Amino acid sequence: MLGEDVVQGLCSLTVLDAGICGTSIRDTSSATDTRRLARLLVKAGVDIILFAGGDGTARDVLDSIGGAIPVLGIPSGVKIYSSVFALTPTTAGSLAASWLTGEERAVAERDVVDIDEELLRAGLASPALYGTLSVPVDPSRLQSRKAATPASDANAVAALARAFVRGMESNRTYILGPGGTTNAIGAVLGLATTRLGVDVVRNGVLVTADADAHALEAMLDADFNGGPATVVLTPLGGQGFVVGRGNQQVTARLLSHVPLQIVATDGKLSSLAGRPLWVDSGDDEVDAKLNGYAKVFTGAGTHTVYPVRRVFEETQGTTTTKEY
Incomplete structure (x- = not known):
């Protein structure tokens, strides 16, 4: 139409x-x-x-x-x-x-x-x-402009990636979303992951490169070969969107069944200047589930508890955020 x-x-x-x-x-x-x-x-x-x-x-x-x-x-x-x-x-x-x-x-x-x-x-x-x-x-x-990752943050990204890989579990499927931080995880594993795409990794092997939504949901239907799975996403620097911008392959249905792990350097979180991480999956129930606070993996043995909010809702012309 x-x-x-x-x-x-x-x-x-x-x-x-x-x-x-x-x-x-x-x-x-x-x-x-x-x-x-x-x-x-x-x-x-x-x-x-x-x-x-x-x-x-x-x-x-x-x-x-x-x-x-x-x-x-x-x-x-x-x-x-x-x-x-x-x-x-x-x-x-x-x-x-x-x-x-x-x-x-x-x-x-x-x-x-x-x-x-x-x-x-x-x-x-x-x-x-x-x-x-x-x-x-x-x-x-209005959303903010995406901020480029500063060169000074490159070492922090590499250190985060190494620490994340050390903690990856055997027989767990990792769905790595787009972005430089997740791409660095693939690089530490020695895999040719796609910087703009979504890649599926298990036991250090690239199972599927640049997977689309249909492929990911087919894996979900197959129960990821009977093993656990984790979606790994990094927010857009300066904007804070972690779901719903640039990673539409990661659908609401996938997020409703698979836990989400957010990864970001302290520098990327600081670039948000106190603004929350935004989620916009297109599904109210999934966004409500993600709304609140998340443990963001920031490096070796460190996490930052950071607010995650579903995008603004309009109620009779007044902009509000829902709390759960």
Whole structure:
């Protein structure tokens, strides 16, 4: 179903009145369509553009309209490192509504970043500033920009990886999520794990490289060959998302049956400046289960008890966090 069809259906059910900008797109859309439609929306005189996607879509919007009008990203891509996105689709809607009905309509310039995936796979890249877009001001409902791992933290990452490997149990399946920290664990094991993917390891052997959600859930159905399993994830530096950003292969169903171990250096946790780790699995029960406090593995014999929160929920226009 096309977005146009959804909007027209809503218009028939509510007082919503919407016009369709430009010609319909009935085939596979592309970045060219995104840029063209953004320019048409500016020409039509809209107050704000909401766009759904990831960092690539943010770049397309920036390329096409620059800072002509405010924008707000609805997080729905794989890479969501930029700080022009709301925490969730729900918070995007509530932020846009409160901004449109407000008197000041304050905006701030926030970063659009992107990353060269091929270089990242080789461990040679970090998110680079591509430009800035004007975004409604509300830090509580906007995500932060992903922070690159500083060179000074490299030794800490390597030490954490060595310590984690020393504690790995025989016959336990480890599902290593994306990221430099988990990739370092694979490197200590001497395995060619995928920096952007999810890898399955057992008894020092790479069982499956770059596993997708179907493969992981098939292993779950097979009870991981009758042995225990652990999902190992590291948060996005500077943002704090540990579930639901860049690791969508790790599904809510998997997390409902397999325990989660979070790994992060003290430096990465410090980069959050007191903000919690965020979980957004797409399943309320799973997020509620993860909400609270977690023991984050930070190195040899050390753990940090750190707050984990499900992403903001909107209750009658008021942003709150649920406690369990």
